[in-house]
């Protein structure tokens with residue numbers, strides 16, 4: 581019996597657009613995982629984890645890095661390491677840290693203050709208000725941004741916006757965290773080195789298991805003292821692992837070799853968007869800046885749950901996003917034929933209504 585190579589993409593009958601988290605490790609990742617020097621990261625350190633932490637810190641222009649099991653934990657540690665209970669974190673009100681990481685927020689004893697924005701960028705007037713002190717206000721101890729912005733459809737924050745936010749926060753004596761789960765998608769879309777983005781933040785969370793294709797993990801990067809504090813907190817949360825160099829090896833391969841190819845995912849997302857927008861006025865897709873396309877189904881007379889099921893019956897997996905939208909994410913296992921198959925599935929469901 582021949583065994584399927586685990587580095588191969590999933591069987592071609594399914595076009596899985598649910599998320600870029602479904603990507604499997606590459607063959608090169610498996611090879612590095614097999615051969616990486618390892619140690620005990622909870623005892624005296626793991627050499628491959630140290631290499632990953634140093635590599636990410638250097639490429640993001642930060643002093644130090646910390647390997648953690650997930651980007652959720654990286655964001656949580658950034659908060660815990662830089663705040664005190666009864667203070668507040670200010671962030672755009674559709675940020676992942678706000679909409680999807682509330683569970684983590686409940687452990688912090690902090691209030692998360694959402695600030696309205698557009699395309700993932702906070703309204704600077706609202707931010708100014710949130711940074712005011714005195715009276716009944718809570719002290720703002722951290723401002724967070726997100727790029728590319730998941731809920732805003734993979735939009736990329738303009739660098740001048742990031743600079744303005746950082747400047748306002750600095751003037752108020754408040755550090756800035758960047759949820760850069762898809763930081764390299766943003767860097768590729770802007771055509772700049774990642775460090776040109778991360779210079780507008782004091783700490784950065786980078787997810788290794790999305791488009792970069794590593795199986796698990798994230799890195800928190802920042803100043804030496806903040807990362808040292810986060811390292812202590814990581815142990816308290818049970819996030820310190822042992823021969824984690826095996827996973828860090830895949831992350832290293834991702835950071836060093838998988839960022840440039842994200843441009844292909846962006847081109848295919850655009851191809852999907854153009855294809856869906858060409859079908860019928862009832863269906864409209866966002867024009868993507870990166871690898872996320874949201875498809876609006878409100879005018880089709882079908883609920884998005886019906887859409888998800890009907891597309892699935894045609895071999896295309898998507899996720900409901902809010903009441904009337906579907907989210908489609910391109911990634912390494914999605915080729916041009918898969919995009920064409922997805923567009924055909926959308927057309928088929930429309931016709932069969």
Ligand SMILES: *Cc1c(COP(=O)(O)O)cnc(C)c1O
Pocket residue numbers: 649650651652653676677726728729730759761762787789797798
């Ligand atoms: C996926 C994601 C996270 C969380 O990453 P995990 O590694 O799954 O915990 C955080 N922020 C954003 C913007 C994300 O898209």
